[in-house]
Amino acid sequence: MARVKDQTKYIFVTGGVTSSLGKGIISASLAKLLQARCFSVTIQKLDPYINIDPGTLNPYEHGECYVTEDGAETDLDLGHYERFLNVPTSQANNVTTGRIYLSVIEKERRGDYLGETVQVIPHITDEIKHAIKLLGESGKYDFVITEIGGTVGDIESLPYIEAIRQLKWEMGSRALVIHLTLVPYLKAARELKTKPTQHSVKTMLEYGVQPDILVCRTERPLNDHIRNKIALFCNVEATSVIESIDTSSIYKVPILMREEKLDQVVLKKTRTKSNCPPDLESWEQFISRLEHPKKTVEIGLVGKYAELMDAYKSIIESLIHAGTTNDCKVNLKLIHSEQINHHNVTSKLEGLSGIVVAPGFGDRGIEGKIISIGHARKNNIPFLGICLGMQCAVVEFARNVLHLNEAHSTEMNANTPYPVIDIMEEQKKINTKGGTMRLGAYPCSIKTDTLAHKVYAKEDISERHRHRYEFNNHFLKDFESHGMFASGMNPQANLVEIMELKDHPFFIGVQFHPEYRSTVANPHPLFVGFVEAAIRFSEK
Numbered sequence: 001m002a003r004v005k006d007q008t009k010y011i012f013v014t015g016g017v018t019s020s021l022g023k024g025i026i027s028a029s030l031a032k033l034l035q036a037r038c039f040s041v042t043i044q045k046l047d048p049y050i051n052i053d054p055g056t057l058n059p060y061e062h063g064e065c066y067v068t069e070d071g072a073e074t075d076l077d078l079g080h081y082e083r084f085l086n087v088p089t090s091q092a093n094n095v096t097t098g099r100i101y102l103s104v105i106e107k108e109r110r111g112d113y114l115g116e117t118v119q120v121i122p123h124i125t126d127e128i129k130h131a132i133k134l135l136g137e138s139g140k141y142d143f144v145i146t147e148i149g150g151t152v153g154d155i156e157s158l159p160y161i162e163a164i165r166q167l168k169w170e171m172g173s174r175a176l177v178i179h180l181t182l183v184p185y186l187k188a189a190r191e192l193k194t195k196p197t198q199h200s201v202k203t204m205l206e207y208g209v210q211p212d213i214l215v216c217r218t219e220r221p222l223n224d225h226i227r228n229k230i231a232l233f234c235n236v237e238a239t240s241v242i243e244s245i246d247t248s249s250i251y252k253v254p255i256l257m258r259e260e261k262l263d264q265v266v267l268k269k270t271r272t273k274s275n276c277p278p279d280l281e282s283w284e285q286f287i288s289r290l291e292h293p294k295k296t297v298e299i300g301l302v303g304k305y306a307e308l309m310d311a312y313k314s315i316i317e318s319l320i321h322a323g324t325t326n327d328c329k330v331n332l333k334l335i336h337s338e339q340i341n342h343h344n345v346t347s348k349l350e351g352l353s354g355i356v357v358a359p360g361f362g363d364r365g366i367e368g369k370i371i372s373i374g375h376a377r378k379n380n381i382p383f384l385g386i387c388l389g390m391q392c393a394v395v396e397f398a399r400n401v402l403h404l405n406e407a408h409s410t411e412m413n414a415n416t417p418y419p420v421i422d423i424m425e426e427q428k429k430i431n432t433k434g435g436t437m438r439l440g441a442y443p444c445s446i447k448t449d450t451l452a453h454k455v456y457a458k459e460d461i462s463e464r465h466r467h468r469y470e471f472n473n474h475f476l477k478d479f480e481s482h483g484m485f486a487s488g489m490n491p492q493a494n495l496v497e498i499m500e501l502k503d504h505p506f507f508i509g510v511q512f513h514p515e516y517r518s519t520v521a522n523p524h525p526l527f528v529g530f531v532e533a534a535i536r537f538s539e540k
Ligand code: GLN
Pocket: 358, 359, 360, 361, 362, 386, 387, 388, 389, 411, 466, 467, 468, 469, 470
């Protein structure tokens, strides 16, 4: 339904005191509650760094890079938005300072500002406001929730706070600010402390923004005394002081926020009528299954960022969705691929009923991945290889079954005599690194009578990509005659999308990233099938 343009409500989520308080989860949870009340909602993340997008960032810096349908390389919070809302996001949902400046500088060169001095205020702030209003102006949304990355007080986020100040002034009750802060518990004093929150709100006030709602992250429940104290010192009503207590699963946060009446406060403050009580029945069913598994299964995730959960966020969440669908708790072990060799592979992977080999770039840890895959192949352990994980499965098979000993991907060894994985034709002429991979959703046709077909239960699928290299079709015949075959192909480009093994209970490598598509409402069939196979393996 098209909405009157200026009826969209804008909710800004800022963070204070420290990073990592869970702004993304709070934004997604509020969005979930509003969606459950029949509103149409989208969430946007504004990141105050100068990279155009996180595609060029190391996962150590910023965790996983999440890819949208339209091929945008984005912040991992967009993954949470999609997993919670089950609605796709796009490039418009993630804007960085780099992108804002690029656009302003291009306009300046074009002559759009001829005669003017181009400045942070108003040119940069106008560009930020434009990026915020763009989603609302599509007429598709009742609410646009905009999460501002970083912490209030950072130099980098100043123009964003200034843009919010102006929008609040222009829009009145159509805009509100939720400020997320920390209320720490001091063991020595045996007390929750409100001072960091007071200071953080004071910083907001210096910039001219009065938060409307405070969401307080805490280890312990906030009593009335604390709520009233925060309300008094920060100029908000006590009902607008929302407790966000630590919880065992991010998926419980919408329920906690409903108990705290966050949605009701938002509706009241934005003067929005709701005739639809929040229906979270299927969400609650998911949580109940998540919390009462009937069995457990041990799964290993082999990757070079094993110490860094955020690097594999979407894979980890996909396994949680798939485990829940199978009424099974997935005990996930992250295993460092650099530490795996021929001598220790059996002990490193001992007790696992399923092995996922992670996506990635570059040489580090590559041999450990290949060795792990050989172990899964020979011991009939369910295996799922994602992107680089699929490419490693191809290299392993080439070396150990086809006896092409020096087979490799040309990404790792440009001079291999057997380039079983090679750079895509269209990539050969590209020299720049930002946003130049094969990105976003592409179709794939699945062959019938294959494991992939059984898992997806359909022939035509579409999945998201992020890669430069591909299976080298020159070798396909040799692979297929030895038992590894292409069960999914891109119908136009003839690129191999899925490889699987004959005579193995579950051995699938995919060139795409199924993890970007798994949501609570729609757990991904590949992960569901993989966990199912792992359960069967564990029961043997
Ligand atoms: N490095 C590989 C490529 O570019 C795989 C990429 C990935 O795993 N996302 O093709």
